[in-house]
Amino acid sequence: MTMKVKYLGHSCFLINGELLIDPFISGNPKCPFDPSEIKCKIICVTHDHSDHLGDAFDIAANTGATVVAIHEVAQEALSRGLNAEGMNIGGEISVGEWKIKMVLALHSSNLGHPAGFVLEKDGKRIYHAGDTGLFGDMKLIGEDGLDLALLPIGDRYTMGTKDAIKAVEFLNPKMVIPMHYGTFPIINQSADEFKKEFELKFPGKVIKVLEIGEEVDF
Ligand code: NI
Ligand code: MN
Numbered sequence: 178m179t180m181k182v183k184y185l186g187h188s189c190f191l192i193n194g195e196l197l198i199d200p201f202i203s204g205n206p207k208c209p210f211d212p213s214e215i216k217c218k219i220i221c222v223t224h225d226h227s228d229h230l231g232d233a234f235d236i237a238a239n240t241g242a243t244v245v246a247i248h249e250v251a252q253e254a255l256s257r258g259l260n261a262e263g264m265n266i267g268g269e270i271s272v273g274e275w276k277i278k279m280v281l282a283l284h285s286s287n288l289g290h291p292a293g294f295v296l297e298k299d300g301k302r303i304y305h306a307g308d309t310g311l312f313g314d315m316k317l318i319g320e321d322g323l324d325l326a327l328l329p330i331g332d333r334y335t336m337g338t339k340d341a342i343k344a345v346e347f348l349n350p351k352m353v354i355p356m357h358y359g360t361f362p363i364i365n366q367s368a369d370e371f372k373k374e375f376e377l378k379f380p381g382k383v384i385k386v387l388e389i390g391e392e393v394d395f
Contacts, residue, residue, distance in 0.1 A: 178299040179394045182325065184387035185210060187228055187360045190305070190327060191217060196275060196296065197242070198305050198327075199223055201231035207360055208389055212236050219272050222246040223282060223307030224291035225253075228360070234259060245270070245277055249289035266292055274298050280318055282309035284335070293318075301395070303327070304348060308357065311340035315347035323350035325395045329357035330371045331364030338371045342378060352383040352395050 183191040186208040188199040197217040202208050204227060212232035220233050220242050230250070237244050237259040244254040244261040251263030264270055269278040276297040284291040284307065293307040295318060304318055305327045319326075326348050329335035335357050336344060345353055353375065355368045368386045375384045385393050 178301070180299070180301050180303075180324075181392050181394055182303075182354070183392040184354065184356075184389060185215075186389040188223070188305075188307070188327070188329065188356045189231070190354075190356075191215070192296065192303065193298070195219065195273075196221065197236065198294070199229040199231065199307070200233050200236055201228045203232050204228070205231075205360060210390070213239060216240055217242050219275060219277075220244050221277065221294050221296070221305070222250055223293060223305065224284060224286040225250050225288045226286060226308065229308065237261075243272055245272060245294075247279070247286075247289035247292055253288060266290060280304075281312065281314060282307040283312050284308040284310070295323075301325070304350065306336075306344070308335045311336050311344055311347075313347065315344050319348035319350065323348055325352045325354065326350035327354050327356055330355040330368060331358035331360075333364055337365065338374060341371060342374050345375065345379060345382070350382070352385065354385050354387055354393075 195218045198221045202212045248263040251261040254261035278295040280293045282291040282293045296303045303325045330341040358365045
């Protein structure tokens with residue numbers, strides 16, 4: 178079954194109009210959306226840095242969506258009276274029709290540990306890497322097949338172009354969408370170099386560089 182992924186800027190995506198990841202919306206100078214307009218059932222948060230946790234708690238309060246996050250961040254959501262499912266790296270849970278697995282991310286955070294997610298529904302598997310450096314176990318994450326990988330390329334705080342290309346090699350996804358670039362002057366301003374390298378190296382794979390607000394099928 179075809180799915181839709183909509184880019185809301187930075188590392189934020191809305192999948193099939195129901196699963197939102199890392200909703201950095203009101204604080205993102207490049208994002209034109211109003212968090213109060215966003216509807217979703219599930220909000221996955223990779224870590225509690227403000228450019229990822231973002232508006233997650235407000236959107237959860239408005240919509241009743243379930244926040245899915247590392248135990249410590251989920252506890253914070255629960256303490257605010259929100260719906261939340263806490264988990265930890267290596268665990269998999271079901272939320273509605275989605276299977277959500279939390280995987281490693283090499284990064285830092287204030288609460289708990291940073292993470293990535295493997296999201297599965299209707300036979301489609303999506304990997305959102307969160308903020309991370311390159312790590313060899315991405316090979317394991319890709320072993321069962323990935324339809325889509327959402328990968329940071331902005332450098333300084335995460336992988337840059339070169340390591341993100343290596344990550345594609347490890348993960349072997351059918352399609353890649355780059356993220357976490359161009360939001361601030363301090364991270365790379367464009368995905369041009371990544372796209373160029375990607376197309377040279379992976380002629381059979383699809384790369385989509387999305388404008389904020391753009392939606393694609395996969
Ligand atoms: Ni971060
Ligand atoms: Mn970040």
